[in-house]
Amino acid sequence: MAAPVSDVTPKPAAGGRASSAPLLGRDTEPTLFELSQPGRRSWQLRTTGIPEMALEDLVPETHRRHAAPKLAEVSERDLVGHFTRLSHRQFSVDLGAYPLGSCTMKYNPKVCDAVAALPGLADVHPAAPASCTQGWLQLLVELEQQLCEVTGMAAATLQPAAGAAGELTGLLLMRAWHQAHGQTRHKIVIPDSAHGTNPASVTLGGYEVVTVRSDARGCVDLAALKAVLDDDVAGIMLTNPNTLGLFEEDISAIAAAVHEVGGLLYYDGANLNAIVGVVRPGDMGFDIVHLNLHKTFATPHGGGGPGAGPVAVSERLVPYLPGPRPALLEDGAGSRYGWTTTPESIGRVHSWHGNALVLARALTYLLVHGGDGLRQVAQLAVLNANWLRTRLSGTFDVPYDRPCMHECVLSASSLKKSSGVKALDVAKRLLEEGFHSPTVYFPLIVDEALMLEPTETESLQTLEALADAMEKIAAEAVLPGGAEYAAEAPHGTPVRRVDEARAARALVPTFDARP
Amino acid sequence: MSGYSPHTDAEVASMLGFLGLSSLDDLFEVVPEALRLARGLDLPDGMPEPDAFAYLDDLARANRPAGRDLVCFAGGGAYDHEVPPVTRALASRSEFVTSYTPYQPEVAQGVLQAVFEFQTLVARLTGMEVANASLYDGAAATVEGVNLGVAATGRNVVWVSRGLNPTWRQVLATFGAGTGHQLVDVPLENGTTMWEAAAGGDGPGVVLVAYPNFLGCLEDLAGARAVCDRTGAMLVVAFDPIAAGVLRSPADWGADVVVGEGQALGMPLGFGGPYLGLFACGLAQVRRLPGRLVGETVDAEGRRAYVSTLRAREQDIRREKATSNVCTNQTLMAVTAAIQLGWLGTSGIAEVALRSARGAQYCRTRMLDLPGVEPLATAPVLREFAVRLPKPAPVVIERLVDEGFLAGIALDEGYTSGGDDGLLVAVTERRTRVEIDGFVDALSKALR
Numbered sequence: 035m036a037a038p039v040s041d042v043t044p045k046p047a048a049g050g051r052a053s054s055a056p057l058l059g060r061d062t063e064p065t066l067f068e069l070s071q072p073g074r075r076s077w078q079l080r081t082t083g084i085p086e087m088a089l090e091d092l093v094p095e096t097h098r099r100h101a102a103p104k105l106a107e108v109s110e111r112d113l114v115g116h117f118t119r120l121s122h123r124q125f126s127v128d129l130g131a132y133p134l135g136s137c138t139m140k141y142n143p144k145v146c147d148a149v150a151a152l153p154g155l156a157d158v159h160p161a162a163p164a165s166c167t168q169g170w171l172q173l174l175v176e177l178e179q180q181l182c183e184v185t186g187m188a189a190a191t192l193q194p195a196a197g198a199a200g201e202l203t204g205l206l207l208m209r210a211w212h213q214a215h216g217q218t219r220h221k222i223v224i225p226d227s228a229h230g231t232n233p234a235s236v237t238l239g240g241y242e243v244v245t246v247r248s249d250a251r252g253c254v255d256l257a258a259l260k261a262v263l264d265d266d267v268a269g270i271m272l273t274n275p276n277t278l279g280l281f282e283e284d285i286s287a288i289a290a291a292v293h294e295v296g297g298l299l300y301y302d303g304a305n306l307n308a309i310v311g312v313v314r315p316g317d318m319g320f321d322i323v324h325l326n327l328h329k330t331f332a333t334p335h336g337g338g339g340p341g342a343g344p345v346a347v348s349e350r351l352v353p354y355l356p357g358p359r360p361a362l363l364e365d366g367a368g369s370r371y372g373w374t375t376t377p378e379s380i381g382r383v384h385s386w387h388g389n390a391l392v393l394a395r396a397l398t399y400l401l402v403h404g405g406d407g408l409r410q411v412a413q414l415a416v417l418n419a420n421w422l423r424t425r426l427s428g429t430f431d432v433p434y435d436r437p438c439m440h441e442c443v444l445s446a447s448s449l450k451k452s453s454g455v456k457a458l459d460v461a462k463r464l465l466e467e468g469f470h471s472p473t474v475y476f477p478l479i480v481d482e483a484l485m486l487e488p489t490e491t492e493s494l495q496t497l498e499a500l501a502d503a504m505e506k507i508a509a510e511a512v513l514p515g516g517a518e519y520a521a522e523a524p525h526g527t528p529v530r531r532v533d534e535a536r537a538a539r540a541l542v543p544t545f546d547a548r549p
Numbered sequence: 550m551s552g553y554s555p556h557t558d559a560e561v562a563s564m565l566g567f568l569g570l571s572s573l574d575d576l577f578e579v580v581p582e583a584l585r586l587a588r589g590l591d592l593p594d595g596m597p598e599p600d601a602f603a604y605l606d607d608l609a610r611a612n613r614p615a616g617r618d619l620v621c622f623a624g625g626g627a628y629d630h631e632v633p634p635v636t637r638a639l640a641s642r643s644e645f646v647t648s649y650t651p652y653q654p655e656v657a658q659g660v661l662q663a664v665f666e667f668q669t670l671v672a673r674l675t676g677m678e679v680a681n682a683s684l685y686d687g688a689a690a691t692v693e694g695v696n697l698g699v700a701a702t703g704r705n706v707v708w709v710s711r712g713l714n715p716t717w718r719q720v721l722a723t724f725g726a727g728t729g730h731q732l733v734d735v736p737l738e739n740g741t742t743m744w745e746a747a748a749g750g751d752g753p754g755v756v757l758v759a760y761p762n763f764l765g766c767l768e769d770l771a772g773a774r775a776v777c778d779r780t781g782a783m784l785v786v787a788f789d790p791i792a793a794g795v796l797r798s799p800a801d802w803g804a805d806v807v808v809g810e811g812q813a814l815g816m817p818l819g820f821g822g823p824y825l826g827l828f829a830c831g832l833a834q835v836r837r838l839p840g841r842l843v844g845e846t847v848d849a850e851g852r853r854a855y856v857s858t859l860r861a862r863e864q865d866i867r868r869e870k871a872t873s874n875v876c877t878n879q880t881l882m883a884v885t886a887a888i889q890l891g892w893l894g895t896s897g898i899a900e901v902a903l904r905s906a907r908g909a910q911y912c913r914t915r916m917l918d919l920p921g922v923e924p925l926a927t928a929p930v931l932r933e934f935a936v937r938l939p940k941p942a943p944v945v946i947e948r949l950v951d952e953g954f955l956a957g958i959a960l961d962e963g964y965t966s967g968g969d970d971g972l973l974v975a976v977t978e979r980r981t982r983v984e985i986d987g988f989v990d991a992l993s994k995a996l997r
Contacts, residue, residue, distance in 0.1 A: 230868050334643075
């Protein structure tokens with residue numbers, strides 16, 4: 035059905051609105067397998083001059099495939115056309131604003147890509163002797179030092195490949211710490227607003243989850259926390275600011291209470307962008323911190339990864355860090371970079387040294403910003419979020435109406451009651467207004483949650499355009515036909531609303547499984 | 550102001566005014582004063598981009614990358630295969646690079662379809678029915694494969710072939726501290742696993758073997774399959790996606806779960822990351838699959854569409870009962886692998902494996918002609934092989950670096966019954982006869 039009000043030319047928005055993105059028609063893109071033509075090929079390989087022995091003379095019959103694995107047979111031109119067209123069916127930060135709460139989808143500076151493409155970094159074999167990797171080792175040591183200053187910690191491992199890997203590493207550090215002190219503890223406390231990775235990591239760390247509720251202000255209920263603390267609690271995992279975008283003001287009291295029973299505090303760094311350069315997890319009393327370099331430090335998210343999830347720890351936990359760790363080693367002849375492992379180390383958590391090229395991007399970002407620049411990142415991220423929260427507070431519910439940090443959680447609860455338009459519909463409508471959706475239905479403790487994280491790299495004009503769009507969506511929702519129109523959104527995207535239930539019910543996980 | 554934040558001073562002032570605040574510091578009034586970092590971060594001042602780039606370029610120049618000046622014969626899970634300009638160009642498109650996890654499928658069909666194609670390609674290479682949307686690396690995939698097997702069988706004893714990449718074995722042990730798995734190492738003899746030497750508790754829930762294994766050897770997996778049939782364990786095979794171009798598929802050998810390192814599918818050596826964890830299994834295990842899975846469906850108009858599916862396994866919905874904690878994975882690497890496999894195609898993947906095998910055979914034969922160089926095993930190999938040298942391998946590796954060759958990886962003592970003379974050598978399709986001859990001549994000189 036038609037839009038209830040006619041579209042007008044959107045106001046110019048510096049940077050972030052993508053509603054002008056051109057698309058040629060709305061046909062389905064065939065798969066690589068449907069583009070395939072027998073006998074066609076792209077590959078070209080070096081001339082080696084090596085004698086051309088047959089496979090039969092190289093590999094015994096028991097180990098040989100009887101036929102080559104059937105892949106796709108396309109020309110280079112087919113390949114380029116296909117993946118370029120797929121890229122045109124994909125929203126990205128480069129295309130427009132991506133206010134996806136909890137994900138910190140800020141602009142990724144291109145200089146970081148240029149650094150990661152340097153042959154002196156990209157073509158180094160991870161098992162090359164240290165004599166060949168002095169630059170890489172220095173890079174990693176300097177990144178570790180900068181991350182320690184940012185977090186207020188003593189040392190860090192750069193191995194974890196993503197935030198969840200960092201969480202599990204942190205939990206194993208807790209386990210090693212308690213075991214070294216002759217204790218086996220079983221419980222980890224997590225607030226009800228936590229990211230899902232926290233409880234999932236707790237299970238893999240061999241612990242049980244104890245959930246502590248949030249109070250009316252959206253923060254950890256201190257009394258409820260104290261009620262569950264005992265000497266079987268290994269530690270607590272907290273995000274601060276929490277997933278409601280609110281700063282846990284009682285953090286010092288929380289830290290004291292957890293330390294009182296011999297527990298450790300784990301800082302989930304997913305929301306560090308709010309406070310970088312302003313307040314440090316170490317100064318709040320945390321013992322273990324993971325960082326999401328693909329969030330705060332702008333390493334691009336790649337459609338779902340790669341990330342990097344370094345874990346920094348306070349002095350007393352340093353011996354347990356995963357090894358080997360890069361270090362500047364001194365000997366009689368002077369100093370050179372090499373690898374060290376402590377006897378107490380929990381061991382490796384990655385095949386090699388972590389997502390190294392992601393780490394190089396993060397150091398570049400840190401160098402370009404410096405201490406003051408990082409502080410400004412947090413300030414402007416928080417400014418943008420509060421501007422958006424205040425501007426939209428007359429249109430959507432604000433369940434926790436107090437200043438937020440880098441993201442704000444709104445609710446479509448009243449809108450749903452008045453019009454039938456749900457948070458999901460608002461999200462889908464926003465797509466056709468030229469913005470990526472906010473995170474919806476998270477945190478779980480907010481009904482019809484809409485979680486917006488504009489980040490510091492979006493302009494005031496983009497925020498205004500985003501707010502205009504949100505207000506337009508709400509205003510149209512209550513018009514005749516408005517709810518139906520919203521329920522059918524999006525209308526102009528490469529595909530319309532996708533049948534998720536069918537995907538799960540009649541699973542087609544590969545092209546070959548198609549009915 | 551940083552070059553990446555668009556705010557002018559006037560805009561900041563107007564936004565603060567809108568909020569009824571007078572300074573940016575006021576935004577942080579909720580943070581207790583005592584906690585605030587009054588001194589600011591003790592980091593160098595921000596550099597202009599060209600200076601930062603020059604600084605990083607200096608660090609890069611302090612490395613010796615694989616290339617014409619350091620010809621690469623090292624492998625061990627990281628291989629110097631051809632990565633053509635077309636793969637690099639397509640994989641660096643910013644629509645793939647700067648998007649998030651595809652939570653809104655209507656505007657994420659590009660990544661979703663590319664991952665669906667990746668899953669199909671991995672399924673075809675392994676012979677399995679379903680592959681996930683990627684894990685971090687070979688080690689992480691191995692850990693997840695073992696976790697699936699333990700969950701499916703309800704038995705936490707894991708028989709691990711010594712032919713598994715030793716760093717992956719270490720990662721397995723690290724995470725085993727949390728899950729409580731009991732790892733039982735099964736030794737190699739002449740390069741292949743001695744399953745009859747395994748002894749561990751009530752019988753394994755998982756049997757884990759690599760194909761080819763760390764020493765490059767091809768094991769007859771019928772032995773491992775027979776152990777599983779006898780004990781009811783699940784067979785987890787760590788495969789190599791390039792070798793799979795010519796070798797019997799893991800499914801053909803009877804694997805229940807297939808894991809692997811996908812770096813060879815278009816990723817640079819990159820000092821070890823980001824790489825690509827491959828994971829495939831049968832449909833019977835799909836509800837235990839770790840991480841994301843893309844499925845085909847239709848949109849409201851009945852057109853073909855793709856979406857992340859069976860989401861109820863995942864951490865953001867299932868929380869402490871999730872099959873895995875993985876959230877961010879290596880999607881961009883999965884997209885890269887789909888592009889690279891599209892470039893290789895049916896004939897190319899077999900050709901790369903065959904040419905690597907020819908190079909390895911040529912190189913191995915020439916090396917074994919040198920006095921004092923002995924094979925570490927005589928089991929058949931493909932692209933990688935192990936030898937014993939008449940001198941310590943770390944010393945030889947350093948000597949050859951000076952001659953312009955990265956000779957390989959020094960094997961730890963577990964593979965050489967205590968010696969430091971084991972060297973693992975990999976030869977890819979990129980190595981020419983001239984390079985191999987130069988390498989063997991330099992080795993000959995170093996061993997004199």
